[in-house]
Amino acid sequence: MNRKIRITIDIIIMAVLVLIDQLTKNWAVNNLKDADPVILIKGVLQLYYLPSGNTGAAFGILSGHRILFLCIAAAVVGVILFLLIRLPIDRRFTVIRILLIFIAAGGIGNMIDRFVLTYVIDFIYFYLINFPIFNVADCYVTVATIILAFLILFKYKEEDMKLLEKSILKKDKTGDER
Numbered sequence: 238m239n240r241k242i243r244i245t246i247d248i249i250i251m252a253v254l255v256l257i258d259q260l261t262k263n264w265a266v267n268n269l270k271d272a273d274p275v276i277l278i279k280g281v282l283q284l285y286y287l288p289s290g291n292t293g294a295a296f297g298i299l300s301g302h303r304i305l306f307l308c309i310a311a312a313v314v315g316v317i318l319f320l321l322i323r324l325p326i327d328r329r330f331t332v333i334r335i336l337l338i339f340i341a342a343g344g345i346g347n348m349i350d351r352f353v354l355t356y357v358i359d360f361i362y363f364y365l366i367n368f369p370i371f372n373v374a375d376c377y378v379t380v381a382t383i384i385l386a387f388l389i390l391f392k393y394k395e396e397d398m399k400l401l402e403k404s405i406l407k408k409d410k411t412g413d414e415r
Contacts, residue, residue, distance in 0.1 A: 258346035265360035290356030343377030
Protein backbone atom coordinates (compact mmCIF):
# COMPACT_ATOMS: atom_id res chain seq x y z
CA MET A 238 0.00 0.00 0.00
CA ASN A 239 1.42 3.38 -0.85
CA ARG A 240 1.98 6.04 1.78
CA LYS A 241 -0.72 8.47 0.57
CA ILE A 242 -3.42 5.81 0.65
CA ARG A 243 -2.30 4.66 4.09
CA ILE A 244 -2.36 8.20 5.51
CA THR A 245 -5.79 8.79 3.96
CA ILE A 246 -7.10 5.61 5.60
CA ASP A 247 -5.51 6.66 8.92
CA ILE A 248 -7.25 10.05 8.77
CA ILE A 249 -10.60 8.44 7.90
CA ILE A 250 -10.30 6.04 10.85
CA MET A 251 -9.33 8.94 13.10
CA ALA A 252 -12.35 10.94 11.90
CA VAL A 253 -14.70 8.00 12.57
CA LEU A 254 -13.30 7.62 16.10
CA VAL A 255 -13.73 11.36 16.76
CA LEU A 256 -17.28 11.13 15.43
CA ILE A 257 -18.04 8.23 17.80
CA ASP A 258 -16.65 10.27 20.71
CA GLN A 259 -18.68 13.34 19.78
CA LEU A 260 -21.87 11.31 19.26
CA THR A 261 -21.51 9.70 22.69
CA LYS A 262 -20.98 13.11 24.29
CA ASN A 263 -24.01 14.47 22.44
CA TRP A 264 -26.02 11.48 23.65
CA ALA A 265 -24.84 12.14 27.22
CA VAL A 266 -25.93 15.78 27.07
CA ASN A 267 -29.34 14.86 25.65
CA ASN A 268 -30.02 11.87 27.90
CA LEU A 269 -28.03 12.25 31.10
CA LYS A 270 -27.97 15.98 31.81
CA ASP A 271 -30.31 16.78 34.70
CA ALA A 272 -31.24 13.08 34.94
CA ASP A 273 -30.50 10.22 37.29
CA PRO A 274 -27.42 8.14 36.46
CA VAL A 275 -27.90 5.14 34.20
CA ILE A 276 -26.69 2.10 36.11
CA LEU A 277 -24.81 -0.30 33.80
CA ILE A 278 -23.41 -2.60 36.50
CA LYS A 279 -24.90 -1.96 39.94
CA GLY A 280 -22.29 -0.64 42.35
CA VAL A 281 -19.61 -0.69 39.66
CA LEU A 282 -20.26 1.29 36.49
CA GLN A 283 -22.71 4.01 35.60
CA LEU A 284 -23.30 6.76 33.12
CA TYR A 285 -23.46 10.06 34.96
CA TYR A 286 -23.28 13.48 33.34
CA LEU A 287 -20.73 15.68 35.10
CA PRO A 288 -22.82 18.85 35.53
CA SER A 289 -19.92 21.27 35.88
CA GLY A 290 -18.00 19.93 32.88
CA ASN A 291 -14.29 19.17 33.07
CA THR A 292 -12.11 22.25 32.61
CA GLY A 293 -8.98 20.43 33.76
CA ALA A 294 -6.91 17.47 32.66
CA ALA A 295 -6.96 13.99 34.16
CA PHE A 296 -8.35 14.05 37.71
CA GLY A 297 -9.19 17.75 37.22
CA ILE A 298 -5.58 18.94 37.47
CA LEU A 299 -4.79 22.38 36.06
CA SER A 300 -8.48 23.23 35.93
CA GLY A 301 -9.26 26.32 33.91
CA HIS A 302 -6.19 26.33 31.65
CA ARG A 303 -8.14 25.91 28.40
CA ILE A 304 -5.59 27.56 26.08
CA LEU A 305 -2.76 25.48 27.55
CA PHE A 306 -4.73 22.26 26.95
CA LEU A 307 -5.64 23.31 23.41
CA CYS A 308 -1.98 24.03 22.64
CA ILE A 309 -0.75 20.78 24.17
CA ALA A 310 -3.42 18.73 22.38
CA ALA A 311 -2.64 20.43 19.06
CA ALA A 312 1.08 19.76 19.52
CA VAL A 313 0.52 16.11 20.45
CA VAL A 314 -1.81 15.55 17.49
CA GLY A 315 0.72 17.28 15.23
CA VAL A 316 3.52 15.01 16.46
CA ILE A 317 1.31 11.95 15.99
CA LEU A 318 0.45 12.98 12.43
CA PHE A 319 4.17 13.46 11.75
CA LEU A 320 4.88 9.99 13.17
CA LEU A 321 2.09 8.42 11.13
CA ILE A 322 3.54 9.93 7.96
CA ARG A 323 7.03 8.67 8.80
CA LEU A 324 6.18 5.21 10.18
CA PRO A 325 7.50 2.47 7.93
CA ILE A 326 4.97 0.62 5.82
CA ASP A 327 5.68 -2.60 7.62
CA ARG A 328 3.19 -5.03 9.07
CA ARG A 329 4.96 -5.25 12.42
CA PHE A 330 4.25 -1.55 13.06
CA THR A 331 0.53 -1.73 12.26
CA VAL A 332 -0.38 -1.94 15.95
CA ILE A 333 1.67 1.19 16.68
CA ARG A 334 -0.12 2.96 13.84
CA ILE A 335 -3.53 1.98 15.21
CA LEU A 336 -2.64 3.03 18.75
CA LEU A 337 -1.36 6.40 17.53
CA ILE A 338 -4.62 6.89 15.62
CA PHE A 339 -6.61 6.23 18.81
CA ILE A 340 -4.46 8.62 20.85
CA ALA A 341 -4.83 11.36 18.24
CA ALA A 342 -8.58 10.78 17.95
CA GLY A 343 -8.97 11.09 21.72
CA GLY A 344 -6.94 14.28 21.76
CA ILE A 345 -8.99 15.75 18.92
CA GLY A 346 -12.29 14.72 20.54
CA ASN A 347 -11.47 16.51 23.79
CA MET A 348 -9.89 19.42 21.91
CA ILE A 349 -13.19 19.96 20.06
CA ASP A 350 -15.02 20.15 23.40
CA ARG A 351 -12.51 22.59 24.86
CA PHE A 352 -12.62 24.79 21.77
CA VAL A 353 -16.40 24.82 21.31
CA LEU A 354 -17.69 24.49 24.89
CA THR A 355 -14.62 25.57 26.96
CA TYR A 356 -14.89 22.29 28.90
CA VAL A 357 -14.89 18.55 28.23
CA ILE A 358 -18.07 16.51 28.55
CA ASP A 359 -17.53 13.57 30.91
CA PHE A 360 -20.14 10.92 31.67
CA ILE A 361 -18.60 7.48 32.38
CA TYR A 362 -18.18 6.77 36.08
CA PHE A 363 -16.59 3.77 37.81
CA TYR A 364 -18.61 3.98 40.99
CA LEU A 365 -16.88 0.99 42.60
CA ILE A 366 -13.55 2.77 42.97
CA ASN A 367 -14.88 6.34 42.85
CA PHE A 368 -12.74 6.96 39.77
CA PRO A 369 -13.00 10.43 38.19
CA ILE A 370 -15.71 10.71 35.56
CA PHE A 371 -14.38 10.39 32.00
CA ASN A 372 -15.48 9.95 28.37
CA VAL A 373 -14.82 7.87 25.24
CA ALA A 374 -11.93 10.10 24.09
CA ASP A 375 -10.26 9.60 27.46
CA CYS A 376 -10.64 5.83 26.98
CA TYR A 377 -8.98 6.06 23.57
CA VAL A 378 -5.99 7.97 24.94
CA THR A 379 -5.54 6.01 28.17
CA VAL A 380 -5.93 2.49 26.85
CA ALA A 381 -3.90 3.14 23.67
CA THR A 382 -1.08 4.82 25.62
CA ILE A 383 -0.85 1.94 28.11
CA ILE A 384 -0.79 -0.65 25.33
CA LEU A 385 1.77 1.38 23.36
CA ALA A 386 4.06 1.66 26.39
CA PHE A 387 3.73 -2.08 27.06
CA LEU A 388 4.58 -2.92 23.43
CA ILE A 389 7.58 -0.61 23.34
CA LEU A 390 8.88 -1.97 26.64
CA PHE A 391 8.19 -5.66 26.13
CA LYS A 392 7.37 -6.60 22.54
CA TYR A 393 9.49 -4.61 20.14
CA LYS A 394 13.13 -5.57 19.90
CA GLU A 395 16.07 -3.21 19.66
CA GLU A 396 16.26 -3.65 15.86
CA ASP A 397 12.56 -2.69 15.56
CA MET A 398 13.20 0.47 17.53
CA LYS A 399 16.25 1.33 15.42
CA LEU A 400 14.18 0.91 12.25
CA LEU A 401 11.52 3.20 13.71
CA GLU A 402 14.12 5.78 14.68
CA LYS A 403 15.71 5.66 11.24
CA SER A 404 12.33 6.01 9.56
CA ILE A 405 11.18 8.86 11.76
CA LEU A 406 14.42 10.82 11.56
CA LYS A 407 14.96 9.88 7.89
CA LYS A 408 18.69 9.48 8.37
CA ASP A 409 20.76 9.09 5.25
CA LYS A 410 23.64 6.63 4.84
CA THR A 411 26.10 8.93 6.62
CA GLY A 412 23.87 9.11 9.70
CA ASP A 413 22.98 12.78 9.13
CA GLU A 414 19.35 13.84 9.29
CA ARG A 415 17.88 14.97 6.02
